[in-house]
Amino acid sequence: xxxxxxxxxxxxxxxxxxxxxxxxxxxxxxxxxxxxxxxxxxxxxxxxxxxxxxxxxxxxxxxxxxxxxxxxxxxxxxxxxxxxxxxxxxxxxxxxxxxxxxxxxxxxxxxxxxxxxxxxxxxxxxxxxxxxxxxxxxxxxxxxxxxxxxxxxxxxxxxxxxxxxxxxxxxxxx
Numbered sequence: 001x002x003x004x005x006x007x008x009x010x011x012x013x014x015x016x017x018x019x020x021x022x023x024x025x026x027x028x029x030x031x032x033x034x035x036x037x038x039x040x041x042x043x044x045x046x047x048x049x050x051x052x053x054x055x056x057x058x059x060x061x062x063x064x065x066x067x068x069x070x071x072x073x074x075x076x077x078x079x080x081x082x083x084x085x086x087x088x089x090x091x092x093x094x095x096x097x098x099x100x101x102x103x104x105x106x107x108x109x110x111x112x113x114x115x116x117x118x119x120x121x122x123x124x125x126x127x128x129x130x131x132x133x134x135x136x137x138x139x140x141x142x143x144x145x146x147x148x149x150x151x152x153x154x155x156x157x158x159x160x161x162x163x164x165x166x167x168x169x170x171x172x173x174x
Contacts, residue, residue, distance in 0.1 A: 029094075030102075030105060032094070033090065033094065033097070033102055034117055036089075036090055036093050036094065037086065037090070037117050037121075040086060040089050040090070041116070041117060041120065046085065046086075046089075049081065049082060049085055050082055053077070053078060053081055053082060054134065054137050057074045057077075057078075057134065058134050058137045058138045058141070059138065060134075061131060061134040061135050061138055063135050063138075063139075067127075067131070071127075071131060072127070074134075075127055075130050075131075078123070078124075078130060079124050082124075083099065083124045086099070087099040090102075103121070103124065103125055106118070106121060106122075106125070119133075
């Protein structure tokens with residue numbers, strides 16, 4: 001092996017390490033924010049806050065084309081309760097975070113953003129998405145009646161078909 005070959009190998013190795021480090025770094029502030037949002041949304045604290053709010057107000061909503069004034073008031077309470085909680089936790093994780101800037105960045109890309117995080121975020125800025133969430137929740141609860149005591153608990157199957165905790169689906173258990 002010649003001296004030039006070992007130097008080239010060292011340079012190749014350095015380039016490889018640099019490329020590897022770059023690939024492990026988040027690609028943008030947007031991606032970092034979405035990652036933090038996913039973590040926050042999966043937390044027990046967030047689930048309790050959102051569940052408490054929805055349980056308190058879901059029964060006010062009716063599946064008609066008409067929107068009552070109280071729906072707007074409830075939506076504003078939802079924003080001040082749930083969005084503020086998210087913003088507070090995101091600011092703790094990302095000191096220069098701005099919810100307004102982040103929400104503004106969603107609008108131009110709304111057609112290509114998919115997933116539970118984005119669906120939840122749209123409930124802040126899109127009243128109809130919020131109303132749909134409340135009506136979906138109400139439909140789920142109306143399909144299961146509480147009989148002989150019991151309580152509601154959220155469950156879903158994960159990718160390995162194991163039964164576990166998740167957002168969105170409620171089952172009555174005894």
